[in-house]
Amino acid sequence: MFKPYILENMEFDKDSLYKLGKLSKIKIDESKLQSLSSDLGSIVEFIDRLKSIDTENVDPTSNSLDQSLVMRDDIASDVNSANEILENAPQKELDFFSVPKVIE
Amino acid sequence: MINGWELVIGIEIHAQVKSKSKLFSSSSTEFGSGPNSQVSLVDAAMPGMLPVINKFCVEQAVRSGIGLNAKINNKSIFDRKNYFYQDLPQGYQISQFKDPIVGNGFVEIKSDGQLKKIGIERLHLEQDAGKSLHDQDPNLTYVDLNRSGIALMEIVSMPDMKSPEEAVEYVKKVRSILRYLDTCDGNMEQGSLRADVNVSVNKPGNDLGTRCEIKNLNSFKYIHSAIIYEAKRQIKLIESGENIIQETRLYNIESGETRSMRSKEDAHDYRYFPDPDLLPLVLEEDWIENIKGSIPELPDSKKERFIREYGLSEYDSSVIVSDKSTSDYYEKVVQDRNPKLVTTWVTSELFSVLNKKNLSIDESPVPPKHLGELIDNIDSGKISSRQAKDIFEEMCKTGETAYNIINQRGLSQISDESELKKLVETVLSSNPENVKKYKNGKEKLFGFFVGEAMKLSKGKANPKILNELLKSKLNT
Numbered sequence: 001m002f003k004p005y006i007l008e009n010m011e012f013d014k015d016s017l018y019k020l021g022k023l024s025k026i027k028i029d030e031s032k033l034q035s036l037s038s039d040l041g042s043i044v045e046f047i048d049r050l051k052s053i054d055t056e057n058v059d060p061t062s063n064s065l066d067q068s069l070v071m072r073d074d075i076a077s078d079v080n081s082a083n084e085i086l087e088n089a090p091q092k093e094l095d096f097f098s099v100p101k102v103i104e
Numbered sequence: 105m106i107n108g109w110e111l112v113i114g115i116e117i118h119a120q121v122k123s124k125s126k127l128f129s130s131s132s133t134e135f136g137s138g139p140n141s142q143v144s145l146v147d148a149a150m151p152g153m154l155p156v157i158n159k160f161c162v163e164q165a166v167r168s169g170i171g172l173n174a175k176i177n178n179k180s181i182f183d184r185k186n187y188f189y190q191d192l193p194q195g196y197q198i199s200q201f202k203d204p205i206v207g208n209g210f211v212e213i214k215s216d217g218q219l220k221k222i223g224i225e226r227l228h229l230e231q232d233a234g235k236s237l238h239d240q241d242p243n244l245t246y247v248d249l250n251r252s253g254i255a256l257m258e259i260v261s262m263p264d265m266k267s268p269e270e271a272v273e274y275v276k277k278v279r280s281i282l283r284y285l286d287t288c289d290g291n292m293e294q295g296s297l298r299a300d301v302n303v304s305v306n307k308p309g310n311d312l313g314t315r316c317e318i319k320n321l322n323s324f325k326y327i328h329s330a331i332i333y334e335a336k337r338q339i340k341l342i343e344s345g346e347n348i349i350q351e352t353r354l355y356n357i358e359s360g361e362t363r364s365m366r367s368k369e370d371a372h373d374y375r376y377f378p379d380p381d382l383l384p385l386v387l388e389e390d391w392i393e394n395i396k397g398s399i400p401e402l403p404d405s406k407k408e409r410f411i412r413e414y415g416l417s418e419y420d421s422s423v424i425v426s427d428k429s430t431s432d433y434y435e436k437v438v439q440d441r442n443p444k445l446v447t448t449w450v451t452s453e454l455f456s457v458l459n460k461k462n463l464s465i466d467e468s469p470v471p472p473k474h475l476g477e478l479i480d481n482i483d484s485g486k487i488s489s490r491q492a493k494d495i496f497e498e499m500c501k502t503g504e505t506a507y508n509i510i511n512q513r514g515l516s517q518i519s520d521e522s523e524l525k526k527l528v529e530t531v532l533s534s535n536p537e538n539v540k541k542y543k544n545g546k547e548k549l550f551g552f553f554v555g556e557a558m559k560l561s562k563g564k565a566n567p568k569i570l571n572e573l574l575k576s577k578l579n580t
Contacts, residue, residue: 023373025188059384068179068386074160076125076132082140085148085249095139096246099190102236 012040105267106332109305109339112312113271113331114263117278118256119288120232120296121164127231127255128155128198135294139248147253149193154381161255162385164287165205165229166395168257171281171402172224174209176392180228182382185374191234191247199258201376204228205385211281212404213273214422222274223262232256257288263302263312268331272324275299276426280403284428298322303334305342313338314348318355318362330355334362406431414443423451429465436472437479445479453493457500469500478506485519486510519566521573527565528573531556542578550574 017037021028028036082095091098105111123133129146146153169176181203184196206227212219234252236245259278265271279297282288290297299322304315318334321327333355338348353362401409403425410421410431424447425431438446454475458465478496481487487495487510495509502509518524531553532539542549553574558565 019373023186023188023375067383069157069383071159071162072130072156074123074125074158075130076134077130079132080141081131081143082138085140085143085145091244093241093244093246095141096237096240096248097140097190098241098244098246100245101241101243102190102238102245 012037012044106305106335106339108307109335110308111266111268111331111335112263112304112306112315113265113267114302114315115261115265115271115274116300116302117259117261117275118232118298118300119168119259119278119282119290121161121229121255121257122287122289123158123160123164123255125158126253127158127161127229129253131250131253133254137250139246140250143249143252147193147249149195155198155379157382157385158255161229162205162387163395164255164285165227165257166387166392167285167399168259168282168287169206169209169227170396170399171285171287172206172209172211172227172259172278174224174227175207176387177203177205177207178387178389178392179203180205180385180387182229182379182385183376184379185230185376187374189233190245191236191249191252193234193249193252197231197233198379198382199230199376200228203384205387211274211277213270213277215267215270215273220264220270222264222270222277225260225262227257227259230256230258263304268328271301271331272328275327276324277403280426280428284400284402292322292324295322299327301327301331301334303331303338304348305335305338313342314350316348316350316362317352319352319365321355326355326357329360330362333360337362403428403431410434414438414447416443416447420447420451427465433465433468433472437476439476441476441479442483445483446476449475449479449496453496469503470496474499474505481506481510486517514564517566518561518564519569521569524561524565524569524573527557527561528553528570528577531560532577539578550578553578 014033014037017033017040018028020026086092086095086097089097120133121127125131126133126144126147129144131142131144131147134142144153146155166176180200182198183201185199185201186196188195204226208226209224210221211224212221214220232251232254234247234249236247238245240246261274265274279288279290279292282297283290288297292298298320301318301321302315303318304313306313316334316338318330321330334353341348352365354365355362407421407425410416410425411418416424423430424434430450434446434450437450454465454468454470457463457470458468461469463469478492478499482489482492495506495513498504498509499506518527535553535556538549538552542553554567554570557570557574558567561570
């Protein structure tokens with residue numbers, strides 16, 4: 001039977017949390033810091049269990065069927081996508097997506 | 105060396121694969137289409153879409169690797185490079201990190217008259233990002249995803265270059281090889297080939313300095329001046345006791361300066377991991393061998409052959425072979441003609457016209473066949489080289505052949521004695537009265553005969569030979 005693996009009191013350190021937030025463009029609210037940190041901490045702890053498996057001789061992204069990438073021919077078939085692609089855009093100008101100004 | 109400081113330069117070249125469709129989707133790669141008109145659901149990162157790799161792009165990466173004398177890896181892995189930016193819908197770029205498709209290689213460049221090997225660390229395949237336009241609206245950035253997902257080959261050099269000249273020679277060499285292989289069109293203005301240049305400075309014998317990366321240089325001139333500016337900036341900082349911060353910088357083409365690209369500073373944690381959507385790319389040895397068999401003659405060996413076959417100087421040969429189209433043009437003209445004459449005409453007369461009109465040799469107003477005919481006329485002495493220049497100018501303007509212009513203008517001289525003899529005989533036999541008068545002492549009539557002969561030849565008779573022939577005929 002599956003038993004959820006939850007570790008009490010395991011915390012994700014705050015610096016890493018802020019860094020992740022920044023990289024993901026997510027604002028992290030001070031009041032949620034504690035609960036986020038313990039939630040993430042238990043997730044990491046759970047994933048860390050995988051470390052106990054010996055993967056020394058296993059290739060990354062390998063699979064049990066030992067398959068490799070299937071290639072397609074170089075044919076350009078998708079055309080005139082603008083209407084379809086922009087349909088879900090929250091904001092558009094002319095045929096461009098438009099977003100708040102990004103200053104470099 | 106600048107003021108006793110050594111430069112260390114490494115370069116990443118991004119070369120767009122000359123494919124019809126994108127690396128992982130069937131959208132067209134055509135340049136200059138309407139915004140967002142070439143974006144598939146894969147490119148826009150719609151949920152549930154899966155990338156399928158383009159076989160042609162894989163072949164071009166392998167071809168390029170072979171051209172760069174590099175090791176082709178039988179197995180390579182695609183990774184996700186994660187960062188957040190408005191022109192990257194997936195939130196990650198599919199690239200290759202630990203296991204690239206092509207490993208170590210090298211190219212040879214000329215530096216101070218010596219051959220120098222520049223190491224290639226790797227070549228890997230990756231997706232291009234979309235394009236952001238910051239100057240269309242005061243408050244908005246516009247995004248066009250047409251470029252998103254186009255296949256790029258990133259070619260990473262070893263930090264083997266010591267001067268801006270070597271850096272430029274290196275990029276020129278790689279570009280030339282890719283153009284010979286036809287894997288990338290090398291068009292730097294359109295961004296098909298661009299370079300990120302890493303520069304650091306150190307005192308001879310000391311450890312390497314901290315490097316800065318100048319992004320997205322798309323001309324040889326910018327590469328050269330950006331390196332000089334950046335090296336001087338670093339030297340000035342160090343000499344005034346400050347530290348260099350490792351960072352990404354942008355080159356401003358108007359001011360010739362580099363400036364920090366602060367927005368990317370935090371983004372250096374890319375959290376690479378193998379893309380779970382893509383299995384390992386496995387290449388069979390005979391598939392690679394097959395490609396090896398299709399590699400054309402590359403610039404270095406063509407240069408040697410031109411020196412050997414046509415007796416060109418080292419310099420002329422390297423000028424002609426540096427561009428594949430130029431070397432093709434040259435070979436079409438030279439055939440069994442005088443190589444020296446052909447070289448002069450291609451590298452001085454033709455090049456100066458092309459430069460003036462800002463045309464590539466493929467767009468030359470004078471096709472190789474026409475230039476060859478013009479050179480034949482010079483070589484046979486039919487026209488002088490002075491006349492040839494006028495005729496060439498006319499050929500450029502009108503697209504006419506040399507023969508037609510020479511005939512229209514009556515420029516070709518008749519120097520052939522037997523032809524001129526016939527001409528003299530015709531003139532004398534149709535003016536028996538005057539011949540009699542001349543022989544009886546009216547020597548002034550000599551001018552009349554010359555005039556008649558000239559008229560008959562439409563002014564083309566070589567006057568010196570004509571005079572001699574007339575004199576000898578009349579005085580016997």
